[in-house]
Amino acid sequence: MSPARSLVVGVLGGMGPDATVDFFAKLVAATHAERDQDHLRVLIDNDPTVPDRTAAIRGTGPSPAPRLAAMARGLIAQGAEVLVMPCNTAHAFADAIVAAAGDVPFLDLIETTVAATRTRLPDARAVGLLATDGTLDGRIYHDAYAAAGFEALAPAVDDQRRVMAAIYAVKRGHAGAEDAAALRDVAARLAAAGAEAVVAACTEVPLLLRDGDVVVAGRSVPVIASTDELVARTVVVATAGGRGG
Amino acid sequence: MSPARSLVVGVLGGMGPDATVDFFAKLVAATHAERDQDHLRVLIDNDPTVPDRTAAIRGTGPSPAPRLAAMARGLIAQGAEVLVMPCNTAHAFADAIVAAAGDVPFLDLIETTVAATRTRLPDARAVGLLATDGTLDGRIYHDAYAAAGFEALAPAVDDQRRVMAAIYAVKRGHAGAEDAAALRDVAARLAAAGAEAVVAACTEVPLLLRDGDVVVAGRSVPVIASTDELVARTVVVATAGGRGG
Numbered sequence: 001m002s003p004a005r006s007l008v009v010g011v012l013g014g015m016g017p018d019a020t021v022d023f024f025a026k027l028v029a030a031t032h033a034e035r036d037q038d039h040l041r042v043l044i045d046n047d048p049t050v051p052d053r054t055a056a057i058r059g060t061g062p063s064p065a066p067r068l069a070a071m072a073r074g075l076i077a078q079g080a081e082v083l084v085m086p087c088n089t090a091h092a093f094a095d096a097i098v099a100a101a102g103d104v105p106f107l108d109l110i111e112t113t114v115a116a117t118r119t120r121l122p123d124a125r126a127v128g129l130l131a132t133d134g135t136l137d138g139r140i141y142h143d144a145y146a147a148a149g150f151e152a153l154a155p156a157v158d159d160q161r162r163v164m165a166a167i168y169a170v171k172r173g174h175a176g177a178e179d180a181a182a183l184r185d186v187a188a189r190l191a192a193a194g195a196e197a198v199v200a201a202c203t204e205v206p207l208l209l210r211d212g213d214v215v216v217a218g219r220s221v222p223v224i225a226s227t228d229e230l231v232a233r234t235v236v237v238a239t240a241g242g243r244g245g
Numbered sequence: 246m247s248p249a250r251s252l253v254v255g256v257l258g259g260m261g262p263d264a265t266v267d268f269f270a271k272l273v274a275a276t277h278a279e280r281d282q283d284h285l286r287v288l289i290d291n292d293p294t295v296p297d298r299t300a301a302i303r304g305t306g307p308s309p310a311p312r313l314a315a316m317a318r319g320l321i322a323q324g325a326e327v328l329v330m331p332c333n334t335a336h337a338f339a340d341a342i343v344a345a346a347g348d349v350p351f352l353d354l355i356e357t358t359v360a361a362t363r364t365r366l367p368d369a370r371a372v373g374l375l376a377t378d379g380t381l382d383g384r385i386y387h388d389a390y391a392a393a394g395f396e397a398l399a400p401a402v403d404d405q406r407r408v409m410a411a412i413y414a415v416k417r418g419h420a421g422a423e424d425a426a427a428l429r430d431v432a433a434r435l436a437a438a439g440a441e442a443v444v445a446a447c448t449e450v451p452l453l454l455r456d457g458d459v460v461v462a463g464r465s466v467p468v469i470a471s472t473d474e475l476v477a478r479t480v481v482v483a484t485a486g487g488r489g490g
Contacts, residue, residue, distance in 0.1 A: 023264070046289065079319070
């Protein structure tokens with residue numbers, strides 16, 4: 001219908017559902033449109049039955065890889081031309097998605113977040129991670145940040161327990177002010193330990209912690225939300241990629 | 246995995262995208278879950294390129310029926326076991342969806358909203374409609390409410406222009422306090438004309454007008470949101486329908 005058709009976006013979702021809602025809402029809000037017909041077409045497979053990612057990384061549960069590959073194939077069969085997955089922990093299994101996707105590009109959330117960190121904070125040396133146990137155990141962000149010249153700091157053991165409790169409170173739909181306070185508290189300790197920014201490296205975290213929420217010694221510490229960076233990249237790729245298509 | 250698997254919900258979305266986000270967010274919130282794996286699986290085709298429904302009903306644009314039928318088939322091919330469409334105006338073309346869906350049930354938004362009105366307000370005789378021109382021109386709600394023993398009141402011509410302006414402000418992502426005020430004002434006039442409840446008969450309306458917002462002569466007039474009623478019915482059908490499956 002339009003001379004500049006955008007790419008159809010396929011979303012591997014449900015990990016967790018609230019994070020998928022947040023990604024979708026931000027994607028719609030980021031798409032300037034004068035009428036429905038100017039928005040992006042988005043296909044979402046919100047499948048909360050994907051096996052637990054942290055358990056799989058720890059070897060205590062089945063791998064989600066076959067299910068993620070099947071989701072990718074299903075979305076492509078329905079017309080998806082670019083794939084995204086708003087779940088950081090599941091990126092430990094990104095190879096299975098890329099293999100299943102063939103020629104359809106998969107916008108990697110980890111690479112996107114690390115690249116955005118470098119762009120936004122060109123002089124920074126260290127960032128703090130608010131992530132699941134699985135993301136930390138799998139060193140998903142540690143290795144990607146190291147390759148980009150950053151040191152990635154993880155919370156101390158007791159603080160990490162509070163981060164996981166907050167993330168699972170969001171997944172249960174029971175998150176409250178005390179969970180947000182716990183994340184602010186852990187983020188402040190990461191900043192005190194040398195982190196020049198805090199990375200919301202789990203897509204549940206931005207539901208509780210936003211840029212501007214972390215203040216240490218009167219100074220605001222940037223919060224880089226992986227969800228928001230993926231939204232921004234998706235809009236650019238889907239719009240630019242579809243020009244003339 | 247679970248002894249009581251729920252039905253996979255397929256959503257014909259994008260009409261408009263904000264209304265689809267609102268439906269999805271409310272569906273996730275309505276699904277009590279201790280972990281991701283307890284939520285409903287939801288497949289969404291958010292296709293904002295579906296031809297304009299009001300224009301089609303007025304005979305000034307192409308019919309969306311072929312596109313809606315294709316969306317239904319695509320969602321079913323991907324695994325949908327029950328279909329919903331959070332757009333009231335598009336229900337003028339529900340027959341095409343039902344025909345395409347075959348044995349897969351389609352939960353009709355209009356029937357659901359009228360049934361909920363009867364349940365919530367058993368003694369009411371008249372309701373007021375906040376809806377698109379297409380929904381009013383097609384008499385989608387007028388006829389359904391008449392069959393249930395209600396009189397459905399539409400806004401006066403000038404007021405209806407304000408309703409359409411507010412709906413399109415939401416679709417453009419530019420809705421503000423003045424749009425919400427316009428809807429409250431029109432709703433109050435419908436109540437003054439005899440409406441015992443106001444029906445948010447367009448899925449963009451609940452983004453601006455909520456239950457409790459309409460007060461006439463010190464009395465709160467109920468706002469029945471079609472979106473919320475469809476969410477409630479979807480949860481019941483998807484959960485009950487899947488028991489033992």
